[in-house]
């Protein structure tokens with residue numbers, strides 16, 4: 311096994327931990343597209359899934375919405391005036407910019423942009439809940455309770471779309487896929503130094519689980535229909551239906 315390049319530049323304890331601050335907000339659309347393989351495809355897929363699952367007189371929750379890319383894609387394709395989107399994030403900088411972006415559009419479907427911790431958010435009458443690369447930033451001890459509460463808030467036939475960075479079950483294969491992800495970042499213009507520093511900054515901030523762990527949480531919450539609908543390297547999206 312060749313020496314991993316990303317251990318040369320950065321000692322985790324020397325790098326400031328990653329946070330969703332104003333500096334990240336300014337570069338976020340570019341950053342996430344260049345860092346997450348398949349991000350644009352996933353956003354488009356969420357909009358198409360919404361066309362099948364959004365029910366009349368219901369609510370859609372976009373949890374950890376950032377700038378609201380998923381909410382905007384849904385409003386552009388479903389746009390029902392009898393439904394509403396509640397887009398939630400606990401980053402003041404993200405919420406301020408998300409509010410500006412969303413209010414610049416004129417859709418029939420209203421959106422409420424809310425600064426809150428999703429672990430404390432009351433939810434109800436949901437036909438669709440989106441966790442698009444958000445659960446991975448919550449402490450692992452909080453994840454099952456959130457998935458349980460999402461299940462309880464969903465209407466019968468409603469769905470949860472969960473997109474996550476994942477750890478592959480087999481360590482050697484996981485290492486290969488991590489390298490392929492880093493190659494993806496390099497192809498998108500990041501240097502070895504930038505990749506290593508981001509990896510160190512995300513250490514103990516972004517905590518990926520295995521696919522099997524996500525499936526276990528779905529089943530524990532009460533979902534009996536769930537599977538993946540997209541994967542590119544160690545980035546996957548799952549759908550669970552109540």
Ligand SMILES: Nc1ncnc2c1ncn2[C@@H]1O[C@H](C[S@+](CC[C@H]([NH3+])C(=O)[O-])CC(=O)[O-])[C@@H](O)[C@H]1O
Pocket residue numbers: 330342373374375376377378379380398399400401404426427428429441442443444447448
């Ligand atoms: N406890 C919390 N409560 C609320 N928000 C939180 C919490 N923890 C983290 N966040 C928020 O979750 C988001 C994760 S980014 C989501 C991308 C978006 N979904 C997208 O489809 O573009 C993913 C990424 O950057 O890789 C950030 O905006 C955090 O502030």
Ligand SMILES: O=C(O)C(=O)Cc1ccccc1
Pocket residue numbers: 341342345346475508509512516
């Ligand atoms: O997992 C990674 O290496 C990332 O860079 C994902 C990511 C993308 C955007 C903000 C934070 C983390």
